[in-house]
Amino acid sequence: MPIALTCFQGRAGDHNDLGIPGAKSVAAHLARKLGLETVTVGDPEPALNGHWAVELEAAMPALKRMRDRFDVIYAEGSFSLAATSRCAVSLATLPALARHHGNAVVVWFDAHGDLNTPEASSTGYLGGLALSGPCGLWQSGLGGGLSVENIVLVGQRDLDPFEAELIEAKRIPHIRPATC
Known part of the structure; x- marks a missing residue:
């Protein structure tokens, strides 16, 4: 199966500007190591460090391009490998995954x-909403379709009360840091 390497360089609800050069560095390393061409989505912009709604509106053009990129990759039957700057990029990538591979399991290391x-x-x-949007718990404007039954959480040490209740109510597997 062909591998498509994507590097996300757009805005995605950042608190600082460190994730963008980090993603670029990881993508460059993967490209060299695996002999792949990299497709870059988005252009670096300074972090806004704002409320989720402001961040999502500012990030939406680049996130839509990322969603479209993943739709093309999966429609071609390729495997996707991506270096992204922030968790919020998952608002775009996971709905595309769910559309093309409805039974895919997402293991969320965070x-x-x-x-x-x-x-x-x-x-x-915005990053704190990155997994709930693709699961359809709210409407991000980028789609949903990922079932909470297809999520496994690994390493979460800092859960808000809503998240802890959701994990318990939906019986989402959660491997805590002490057991990792």
């Missing part, structure tokens, strides 16, 4: 659950 909804978020941080 210190946070990223399962908050806009109403439940105490911080208003």
